[in-house]
Amino acid sequence: MVSDPERYAFWPYRDRPRIRWKNGARLAFWVAPNIEFYEYDPPRNPQRTPWPRPNPDVSGYSMRDYGNRVGHYRMMEAMDRYGVRGSVSLSVAMCQHHPEIIESCLERQWEFFSHGIYNTRYCYGMDEEQEKAIIQDAINTVREATGQTIAGWLAPALTHTERTFDLLAAAGIRYTCDLFQDDQPQPIRVREGRLISMPYSLEVNDVICYNSYLMSPRHYGDILKRQFDQLYLEGEDSGTVMCIPLHAYLVGHPHRIAAFADALRHITCHQDVWVTTAAEISDYYYANYYDTFSQLSYS
Amino acid sequence: MALDPEHLAYPKRRYGMDHDLYPWRNLFAEGPPTFADGTRLAVLITVPLEFFPLDPRGIPFRAPGSMVTPYPDFRHYTTRDYGNRVGIYRLLKVLEASSMKANVAINAAVAKRYPVLLRDILAAGHEPVAHGVDMDALHYGGMEEETEHRQIRESIDTLQEASGQPIAGWLSPAYSSSFLTPELLAAHGFRYTCDWSNDDMPYTIQTRKGDLTAVPISQELSDRRIIIDCHQSEDSMERQVRDQFEVLYSETSNQGARMLSLTLTPYISGLPFRIRTVASILASLLGEPGVRAMTGTELVEAYRPGRLEVHSSV
Numbered sequence: 265m266v267s268d269p270e271r272y273a274f275w276p277y278r279d280r281p282r283i284r285w286k287n288g289a290r291l292a293f294w295v296a297p298n299i300e301f302y303e304y305d306p307p308r309n310p311q312r313t314p315w316p317r318p319n320p321d322v323s324g325y326s327m328r329d330y331g332n333r334v335g336h337y338r339m340m341e342a343m344d345r346y347g348v349r350g351s352v353s354l355s356v357a358m359c360q361h362h363p364e365i366i367e368s369c370l371e372r373q374w375e376f377f378s379h380g381i382y383n384t385r386y387c388y389g390m391d392e393e394q395e396k397a398i399i400q401d402a403i404n405t406v407r408e409a410t411g412q413t414i415a416g417w418l419a420p421a422l423t424h425t426e427r428t429f430d431l432l433a434a435a436g437i438r439y440t441c442d443l444f445q446d447d448q449p450q451p452i453r454v455r456e457g458r459l460i461s462m463p464y465s466l467e468v469n470d471v472i473c474y475n476s477y478l479m480s481p482r483h484y485g486d487i488l489k490r491q492f493d494q495l496y497l498e499g500e501d502s503g504t505v506m507c508i509p510l511h512a513y514l515v516g517h518p519h520r521i522a523a524f525a526d527a528l529r530h531i532t533c534h535q536d537v538w539v540t541t542a543a544e545i546s547d548y549y550y551a552n553y554y555d556t557f558s559q560l561s562y563s
Numbered sequence: 564m565a566l567d568p569e570h571l572a573y574p575k576r577r578y579g580m581d582h583d584l585y586p587w588r589n590l591f592a593e594g595p596p597t598f599a600d601g602t603r604l605a606v607l608i609t610v611p612l613e614f615f616p617l618d619p620r621g622i623p624f625r626a627p628g629s630m631v632t633p634y635p636d637f638r639h640y641t642t643r644d645y646g647n648r649v650g651i652y653r654l655l656k657v658l659e660a661s662s663m664k665a666n667v668a669i670n671a672a673v674a675k676r677y678p679v680l681l682r683d684i685l686a687a688g689h690e691p692v693a694h695g696v697d698m699d700a701l702h703y704g705g706m707e708e709e710t711e712h713r714q715i716r717e718s719i720d721t722l723q724e725a726s727g728q729p730i731a732g733w734l735s736p737a738y739s740s741s742f743l744t745p746e747l748l749a750a751h752g753f754r755y756t757c758d759w760s761n762d763d764m765p766y767t768i769q770t771r772k773g774d775l776t777a778v779p780i781s782q783e784l785s786d787r788r789i790i791i792d793c794h795q796s797e798d799s800m801e802r803q804v805r806d807q808f809e810v811l812y813s814e815t816s817n818q819g820a821r822m823l824s825l826t827l828t829p830y831i832s833g834l835p836f837r838i839r840t841v842a843s844i845l846a847s848l849l850g851e852p853g854v855r856a857m858t859g860t861e862l863v864e865a866y867r868p869g870r871l872e873v874h875s876s877v
Contacts, residue, residue, distance in 0.1 A: 304582045305742075307569050318623055318704040320582075322758055323738040327782060329761035337591040338810075357576050362587055381573065391565035398571065478793040481803060517783055518763070518810035518823075519803040 271429055271452050272445060272461065274562065281556050283448060283503035285548065289538035290499030291492075292545045293531055296441070296464065296509045297339060298353040298379055298418075299369075301361050302328040306384035312423070314384040328383075328513050332362055335516020340368060342525040346532045351542040353379040353418045353441070353509070356402045359409035366409055375541040376412050377441075378402035380420020387423040395425055399435045415543040416462060418442060433457035439546040447495060447504045449549045451558040460549060462505070462542050465491065469509040474520075485523030489530045496534060505545060506531075584745060584768050585777065586872070594870025595819025596764045598862075603815035603853030604808075605822040605862055608665035608845070609757065609780050610654055610829065611694060611734070612680070614672035615643045619699040626698040626737035627787065628830075643830050647677060650833020655687055657842040661849060663856040665827075668694035668734040668757070671721035681725050690858035692732040692757070693718045702740045711741055715751050731755060732859040738782060746770035755863045763811065763821050765866045776863045778822075785826035790837075797840040804844050812851060819869065822862065823848070 285292045304325055306314040315321035343350060352369055354376050359366055369376070380387075381398055390398075399417075406414050417432050418441040432440060433454035440452065441464035452459040466472060468491050473479045479487070488508060495504040508527075515524050532539060575581035590596070598605060617640045619629050628643060630636040658665055667689045674681050674691075684691060695702065695718050702711055715733075722730050731754040735744060740758050748756055750772040759768070762779040782788060784807055789800045804825060811821040825844075827833075832841045849856065857865070 301581075303575070304580075305575075307567070309566070309570065317739060320704050320740070320742055322735075322740045322744075323760065323782065326759040326761040326779075329759075330779075333588055333762050334590045337589065357573065360576050360578060361581070363578070364587075364589060381576075385570060389564065389566045390570075394565055394571055478795075480789075480793070480795050480799045481806065482799070517781075517807070519784055519807035521810055522806050 266426070269443075271443065272450050273560070275446070275450070275560065276562060280448070280502050281553070281560065282501070283553060285503045285538045285545075286540070287538065288536065290503050290536045291496050292503060292505045292538045292540055293492075294351050294505070294507050294540055294542050294545060295343060295348050296353050296418075296507055296542065297336075297350045298509065298511050299336065299358055299365060300328065300331070300355040300379065300383040300511070301357050303382050303384040306382065309386040309388055311388040312386050331511060331513030331516055332365060335512030335514075336365055336368075338516045338518070338521050339510060339512045339524075340372070342521055342528060344372070345525065346528040348528060348532065348539055349541055350374040351416070352376045354406065355379050355381065355383050355420070356405040357381050359405050363409065370410055375415075375543045376406050376410055377414045377416030377418065377542065378406065379418045383421050386421055387419060387425055387428065390425060392427060392431070395428065395431050396435070399431055399437070403435065415439060415546055416441060418464070429459055430455040433459040438550070439542060441542070447498075447506075448502070449505065449545070449553075451554060458550070458554065460546060460554065462546060463507055464509055465507040466509065470511055470514045474514050481520040481523040484520070485527045488524070488527035492527070492531045496537070499536075507542075584770070585766055588762075588766055588869070588872055590762060590764060591818055592869065592871050596766075596869040596872070597820045597867045598865040599867050600865050601853065602855045602857065602865060603820055604812050604851075605820070605855055605857040605865070606663070606848050607778070607780065607822055607824045607857060607859070607862060608658065608663055609668060609734070609824065609826045610651070610665050610689075611668045611826070612647060612651065612670060612673045612829065613643065613694070613736070614647075614670045614676065614697040615640065616697060616699045621699070622701065623703050623705070624701070626701060626739075629698060646828065646830025646833055647673060647680065650829035651680065653833045653838045654827060654829055654841070655683065657838060657845055658689070659687060660842060661845040661856075663845060663849070664858050665689045665856075666692050666732065666757070666859045668692040669722060670694050670697045670736065671718045672697035674721050674725040678725060685726055685728075690732065690860055691722055691726050691728070691730060692734055692859060693722050693730050693753070694734050695736040698736050701737055702735050702744050704741050706741055708743055711743060711747060715747050719751055719753075731863070732757065732778070734758065734780070745775060746772045749773040749775050755859055757859065764819070765822070765862055766872070767868070776866065778859050778862055780824040780826060782826075784824060786828050786831040787826065790831055797837055801840055801844050805847065808848060812854065815853065
């Protein structure tokens with residue numbers, strides 16, 4: 265074990281080279297619906313039990329299932345209303361379980377990236393070959409189901425190993441959502457190839473807001489607006505990224521959807537906001553800023 | 564060091580669900596589920612009447628609401644019992660004021676201990692729902708089948724005998740159940756279960772012992788979740804129920820029927836400083852055309868599946 269991930273350099277949040285996003289935008293905005301499958305009777309990882317209660321945790325399972333039966337369509341409708349495409353953090357087994365949901369996203373030209381096979385399978389304890397196998401499984405599964413080549417990764421249930429980032433870059437993955445050290449992308453140190461961190465704004469993730477910080481729906485909607493207002497202001501100096509990570513099983517409830525939709529309305533009515541996907545932000549960053557920033561050093 | 568290969572084996576990675584209880588359904592698909600009587604939005608109020616023993620074993624966990632301090636925890640025992648003595652009567656009054664019939668989920672222990680209360684519930688026209696033996700007799704994966712069978716038997720027999728009427732609905736204590744619960748419920752003649760919180764309309768659960776209707780009740784839109792777990796205010800709860808109503812009701816204009824489930828716990832909602840807000844919430848739910856309070860059995864009888872809900876035979 266190491267005391268520091270040793271994956272990225274320290275950059276103070278001042279006087280950085282100026283980022284301007286596409287068409288001069290000062291903020292790149294993306295929405296990351298996590299479209300997940302939680303298993304009814306998953307095996308127990310030695311380091312983490314899949315459910316708080318013994319299998320079957322019908323309470324937890326059925327509450328997740330709500331997202332795929334009901335919440336997804338409500339969430340998607342709210343995003344359609346404001347012209348926001350999703351960048352889907354996908355439990356790739358969804359391609360087998362609920363292809364209708366995958367199809368609904370494809371019709372809207374949403375992006376898919378990988379969130380592992382199931383959100384009840386964890387990487388803790390995997391050896392290199394096993395972790396490579398799930399990365400390749402994700403690439404193959406999404407390619408076969410959608411024709412897309414995944415560009416991004418968010419580890420299943422945020423479970424990692426020390427080699428995750430090296431294996432992602434070696435497999436051709438271009439961005440990771442697993443690191444929360446900044447509101448701008450940053451080149452990540454890897455064994456071979458290139459990788460950047462994509463700001464995923466974990467602190468405004470609906471799971472964190474609703475289940476960790478126990479916010480009310482209107483409070484959640486309010487902090488999304490405040491998060492945007494501040495990043496929009498700062499984006500004048502150098503372009504920022506705002507992500508809204510979502511889970512249909514939470515945000516898709518009737519008592520929560522209006523607060524989310526209202527935040528989307530607030531964000532999308534501003535000028536100079538690039539409403540886009542994670543892969544497009546990543547492509548733009550590699551094309552225009554990767555080289556400059558990878559040489560940046562503060563000592 | 565590697566993980567056991569079973570962690571990279573996915574035997575249930577297939578179309579639909581990873582179990583055989585029900586097929587996947589998209590509530591928003593064409594030809595949506597409806598109610599035969601034309602109800603657009605059914606309001607299902609669930610009121611649990613729970614007995615929390617002073618000496619819980621906590622197997623496999625202590626139910627939410629159970630004892631907290633070292634024995635004897637008179638503090639939590641009596642605050643819960645307050646709900647069964649005082650809080651429930653406040654709730655009965657506000658339900659009556661709004662002319663609403665509710666599902667009252669009753670532990671067998673409550674039916675046995677407080678026959679007067681059970682009679683009052685029945686006299687008010689509410690539907691008694693079997694809610695297990697007590698809050699320390701949980702159903703869970705890994706329990707003995709015989710034990711679970713006995714608990715279900717005791718729950719339904721006690722409630723049927725005490726109420727003098729057949730019991731159609733089930734809610735597991737603490738929303739906790741086992742792999743066998745659905746088929747044991749079907750085998751005991753239950754018509755519906757409220758254990759699955761995964762939809763805004765009923766659907767069918769299939770078991771080897773027959774079908775059950777799933778009447779999903781929301782664990783999110785409940786006084787326990789909003790007030791106890793999340794520490795939110797009564798006003799916030801009222802706002803959340805209003806938002807829930809508006810979204811569901813607007814969907815019923817062109818996307819089929821919906822149900823709005825709200826759980827009100829006597830020892831939470833029945834407190835003096837909360838009851839007026841609860842009354843105001845209930846009063847706000849009825850009044851629009853096509854909105855009706857329904858009990859579980861009424862929901863099950865009125866429910867008509869959507870066009871695309873094709874159930875394979877088990």
